[in-house]
Amino acid sequence: MNKIKADAIVGFKHKKNGQREMFGKSRVFYKTAEKLHGIVDYNVIGYMEPVYNIPLKNLVHDFVVYPRMVRNSIRKDTDIIHVFSQEEAYLLKFLKENDVPKVLSCLDIISLIFPPEITARSTKLLKSANLIKSDTVRLMKHFENADRIITISNNTKNDLIQYLKISPEKIQTIYLGVDETFKIPNQKQKDHVKLKYSLPKSFILYLGSEQPRKNFPFLLKSFYKLKKAYELPNIKLIKVGRSQIGLKQHNEIIKLIRTLNLEKDVIFINHIPDEELNAIYNAATVFVYPSLYEGFGLPPLEAMASGCPVITSNTSSLPEVVGNAGMMVDPCDINSLTQKIYEIVSDHGLASKLRKNGLNQAKLFNWNKTSSETLKIYNDLIS
Numbered sequence: 001m002n003k004i005k006a007d008a009i010v011g012f013k014h015k016k017n018g019q020r021e022m023f024g025k026s027r028v029f030y031k032t033a034e035k036l037h038g039i040v041d042y043n044v045i046g047y048m049e050p051v052y053n054i055p056l057k058n059l060v061h062d063f064v065v066y067p068r069m070v071r072n073s074i075r076k077d078t079d080i081i082h083v084f085s086q087e088e089a090y091l092l093k094f095l096k097e098n099d100v101p102k103v104l105s106c107l108d109i110i111s112l113i114f115p116p117e118i119t120a121r122s123t124k125l126l127k128s129a130n131l132i133k134s135d136t137v138r139l140m141k142h143f144e145n146a147d148r149i150i151t152i153s154n155n156t157k158n159d160l161i162q163y164l165k166i167s168p169e170k171i172q173t174i175y176l177g178v179d180e181t182f183k184i185p186n187q188k189q190k191d192h193v194k195l196k197y198s199l200p201k202s203f204i205l206y207l208g209s210e211q212p213r214k215n216f217p218f219l220l221k222s223f224y225k226l227k228k229a230y231e232l233p234n235i236k237l238i239k240v241g242r243s244q245i246g247l248k249q250h251n252e253i254i255k256l257i258r259t260l261n262l263e264k265d266v267i268f269i270n271h272i273p274d275e276e277l278n279a280i281y282n283a284a285t286v287f288v289y290p291s292l293y294e295g296f297g298l299p300p301l302e303a304m305a306s307g308c309p310v311i312t313s314n315t316s317s318l319p320e321v322v323g324n325a326g327m328m329v330d331p332c333d334i335n336s337l338t339q340k341i342y343e344i345v346s347d348h349g350l351a352s353k354l355r356k357n358g359l360n361q362a363k364l365f366n367w368n369k370t371s372s373e374t375l376k377i378y379n380d381l382i383s
Helices: 024-035 057-073 086-095 120-128 135-143 154-164 187-196 216-230 247-259 274-283 298-305 318-322 334-346 348-362 367-382
Strands: 004-011 014-016 019-021 040-046 080-083 102-106 148-151 171-173 203-207 236-240 266-269 286-289 310-313 327-329
Touching: 004 024, 004 086, 004 367, 024 040, 024 367, 040 057, 057 086, 080 086, 080 367, 086 102, 086 135, 102 367, 148 154, 148 367, 154 171, 187 274, 203 216, 203 274, 203 298, 216 236, 216 247, 216 334, 236 274, 274 298, 286 298, 286 334, 298 310, 298 318, 298 348, 310 318, 310 334, 318 327, 327 334, 334 348
Parallel strands: 004 040, 004 080, 080 102, 102 148, 148 171, 203 236, 203 286, 236 266, 286 310, 310 327
Antiparallel strands: 014 019
16 A cells, blocks of 8 residues: 655744743654554654844745745645645645645644734834735635644634634644653652652642733732632642743733742743643642633643543633533632632542543543544545
């Protein structure tokens, strides 16, 4: 049996401290490719950095030079083209003359629902180049060039139908998997992580950025209320992950911590290696993820797979991921979140039940299933 030849456009890396850095979409591609090794021959087309210095270098490169590079990188005998992120959907318009089937993976449309801050000058330049009219029109136009769209949650599928008026028949939900590294750690791993990060005996864990939709200040206020209402002097809040916001916004969060007199109770850890994450999840008393919107929500899934009780929001895709295995709260109701945290902290039987239910729920999400469903789409389109 001949391998399917697929050209995979993995695309842009986000800028961080002047460097471009890849996030979730690269994981989706590489885990899919790993599981389909021997069945699909992927030609990886990544992002090529500009090697020249001209005015508006990045704009010219990303919308003129880079699309040409992508077009020239497509194999003449390829069977299928797969764009692995909605951010690169615009590249499909440059591949119209290529008559092979085209698949687009859409992780979310957060940029449409929670628009990023961009300068008026940038917007004017893009509009003058006829690259955008509005986020909705732009996305809809580019998404139409895909023969099939893969979403990673039914919530994202519904968003595409609601906001972009895309036909439901064109969209298929394929859930992500949880990496095999997320499992109950052995005692040696637990001891190593507790010692390395000086973990307290009892702590609430949050993993993520401080971007507004992540709702971190809400968690801080709930944590303050928990300590005040239930007299829990020893419990701490540990936040893992870079801020991913500007210094001014980050300082506002530090100011809030000082106002709430929580300087000694909130611990920031910028980065923990993937191979140590399951141990810190497992060591936590409870994992709290009060995000306002997620395209999928891997951290709650990772926490459940590592044996940690989970509290998350009852919004967007999060109920699909956590199901009945975790506690759901309104991400705007501080009293509700505070009460749920206290229930888990004070009731070891409830915590144990949630740990067990979470482990079973996490088993429903695996990369083998993700990859096999992706392969089925390839075969359907090719045939």
